[in-house]
Amino acid sequence: MLWPMVQSAYLSFMDYNRIQPAQWVGLDNYRELLTDPAVGNALRNTLVYAVVVTPVTVGLALALALLLNRAIFARGLVRTAVFLPFIVSLGIVAIAWAFLLDPNIGLISHWLDGLGIVSTQGWLSDPQLAMPAVMVVGIWKTVGFYMVMYLAGLQSIPTELYEAASLDGAGPWTRFRNVTWPLLSNQTMLISIMAAIATLQAFDQIYVMTHGGPYFRTETLVMLVYRVGFEDLRLGYGSAISWVLLLGVFVLSMLQWGYFRKRAVTY
Amino acid sequence: MADTLLRPAAVDDEAPSPVRHDVRRLDRLWRVLTGVCGLVIAAAMLLPIIWMVLTAFKPESDIVAFPPTLWPRALTLEHVGDIWSQIPFARLYGNTIVFAGAVTVFSLLFDAMAAYALARLDFRGKNVVFVLVLVLLMLPYQVTLIPLYDTLAAVGLAGTLPGMIVPRLTNAFGIFFLRQFFLSLPRDLEEAARIDGASELRIFAQVIVPLAKPALLTLGLFHFQYNWNDLLWPLIMANDLESATLPAGLAMFMGQHVVEYGLLMAGSVLALLPVVVFFLLIQRSFVAGIATTGMK
Numbered sequence: 001m002l003w004p005m006v007q008s009a010y011l012s013f014m015d016y017n018r019i020q021p022a023q024w025v026g027l028d029n030y031r032e033l034l035t036d037p038a039v040g041n042a043l044r045n046t047l048v049y050a051v052v053v054t055p056v057t058v059g060l061a062l063a064l065a066l067l068l069n070r071a072i073f074a075r076g077l078v079r080t081a082v083f084l085p086f087i088v089s090l091g092i093v094a095i096a097w098a099f100l101l102d103p104n105i106g107l108i109s110h111w112l113d114g115l116g117i118v119s120t121q122g123w124l125s126d127p128q129l130a131m132p133a134v135m136v137v138g139i140w141k142t143v144g145f146y147m148v149m150y151l152a153g154l155q156s157i158p159t160e161l162y163e164a165a166s167l168d169g170a171g172p173w174t175r176f177r178n179v180t181w182p183l184l185s186n187q188t189m190l191i192s193i194m195a196a197i198a199t200l201q202a203f204d205q206i207y208v209m210t211h212g213g214p215y216f217r218t219e220t221l222v223m224l225v226y227r228v229g230f231e232d233l234r235l236g237y238g239s240a241i242s243w244v245l246l247l248g249v250f251v252l253s254m255l256q257w258g259y260f261r262k263r264a265v266t267y
Numbered sequence: 268m269a270d271t272l273l274r275p276a277a278v279d280d281e282a283p284s285p286v287r288h289d290v291r292r293l294d295r296l297w298r299v300l301t302g303v304c305g306l307v308i309a310a311a312m313l314l315p316i317i318w319m320v321l322t323a324f325k326p327e328s329d330i331v332a333f334p335p336t337l338w339p340r341a342l343t344l345e346h347v348g349d350i351w352s353q354i355p356f357a358r359l360y361g362n363t364i365v366f367a368g369a370v371t372v373f374s375l376l377f378d379a380m381a382a383y384a385l386a387r388l389d390f391r392g393k394n395v396v397f398v399l400v401l402v403l404l405m406l407p408y409q410v411t412l413i414p415l416y417d418t419l420a421a422v423g424l425a426g427t428l429p430g431m432i433v434p435r436l437t438n439a440f441g442i443f444f445l446r447q448f449f450l451s452l453p454r455d456l457e458e459a460a461r462i463d464g465a466s467e468l469r470i471f472a473q474v475i476v477p478l479a480k481p482a483l484l485t486l487g488l489f490h491f492q493y494n495w496n497d498l499l500w501p502l503i504m505a506n507d508l509e510s511a512t513l514p515a516g517l518a519m520f521m522g523q524h525v526v527e528y529g530l531l532m533a534g535s536v537l538a539l540l541p542v543v544v545f546f547l548l549i550q551r552s553f554v555a556g557i558a559t560t561g562m563k
Binding site: 070072082090093095096105110238242 | 304310319336337409412496498513514550
C-alpha cells in the first residue's frame, strides 16, 4: 500500500521541486522585471480583471442560486443552461464570442447597435472595450459552477431556521440577512478564494479573442508568461514572471483566508 | 433578530381573506416573473452555444451576410463534411480522446490511492504529505509551465502526447477532494473486512472504491472536462496542428485562416459534443457528488 503513496508523493514533489528559483531564475531577471513596463502593464491588467470579475461572479452566482433554489418554472433547464458554459471549452467558445462581437458580421454587435450602443472599432479592437468584453466572457464561463456550489450550500441550511425566522416576523430580506448569508459564509469564503485564484490566471478567452491586444490592453500575467516564454523563447524571464503571479495568488489567498476566518460560522 | 412587536402585522396567515386573496395573486405574479426571468437567463447563457450550432449549418454566404441573424436562412451539411478534409480533424479528435481519457483514468486511480492513504492509513510524514498536497492545490499551474516544459524537453518528451499526459497523472485537487470524501465513509465495513483478513489493496478496491462511486464520477467529469478543454498546456506542448488537441488545434487554425467561419464552427460543435454528452449523462450524480462531499 505504500507504493502508490510514494508514487503520488514523488510526483507531487517533482512538480514542486521543478520550480527551484535558483535553478531557473537568476536575480537579473527579477531586476529586469521590476523596470519592465510590460510586466507593470500585465500586473495592472490582471489586478483590474480580478478585482472586477471576482465580486461580480460571486454576487451573480449567489443571486442565481437564490433564484434557482426556489420552485420556479423550468428550473432544471435553467440550472443546466447556466452551468453548461462551465462544461464547454473556453478555448473553443471564445472563438464563437469573437465572431459574435465582430463589428461587421457579429450578431451581438448588431443587436447592441440596434440598442444604440455602437462601437465603431469593434469590441475587441477598441482599447476601451476589449477588457470589458473578455471580462464578460470570463464571468459567463464560471458563474454556473459557483452557482452550483452555492446551491449545495443553500440546500444544507435546515428549513426549520427559516420557519422560526418567519414566525418571528422576519421578511425575505431579514431572513436572507440573518439566516442565509451567515450560514453561507463558509461557502462564500471557498468560492471567493477559488474565483480570485481563477481570475488571476485568466488566459483562454484572452488568447483566442484578443491575444493580449489591442495595444496590450488585455495582456494578463499568464498571457505575458506565454508570450515571453514560448513566443519570445525567454524561458528564464518567463519563469520570473510566473513567480510574481504565484506571489500574487498566495498573498491574495492569505488575505481572503484571514478576512473570512474571523467571520467563519459553524453550525 | 426580528422585533416581536412587529409580529402581528407581518404574518400573512392571520390576515382577513381579501388580503390573503391579494397575496395569492401577487404570489402567482411573482412566480410568473421569476419563471420568465429564469428563461431569459437560460437563453442568454446558451446564446453563444446555440449560435455555434446554428452557424455550423449555415452556408458561408449566410454567415457573412449583413444584417446577421441567429436563424439560418438556408441549411447545409457542407462544413461538417469539409472539416475532416481541410484540417487534420480526425487526428486532433484522436489526440484529445487519448489525452483527456488517459489523464482521467490514471489520475482517478492515483488520486484515489493517495487519498485513501491520507484518509485511512497511519504512516510517518503523513501530515507533511498532506500539507504538500495543499500547497500544490494553491500553486497556480502556470508557474510550473516553463520548468515543466524544460524537464520534458530534456527527456525527449516535449511535443508528444505522453509528454502532455505524464505531468497530469495525479492531481492535488483530486487527492484533496477524495480524501474529504473517504473521511466521511463509515469505518465499520473496512474494519470488518480487515478482521476477515483482507489486504489493504483489497479493502481499497472492494470496499472503498464502490462506496465512493458518486465522488469518483464527479471527479472523473472534472478531470475529463478540464483536460478536454484545456488550452494553454496543449498549446505549449503541441508542435503543429497534427500534435495538438481540439481547443489548441482550432485556436491555431483560427490564427492561420480567419475566413472559414462555418468550418470553424462545425469543428467547434463537434469538439464540444463529447463533454456535453458526458455531463448530461452523469448530471444527477454530479450535483449529488458536490453536495455530499461537503465542499465547505
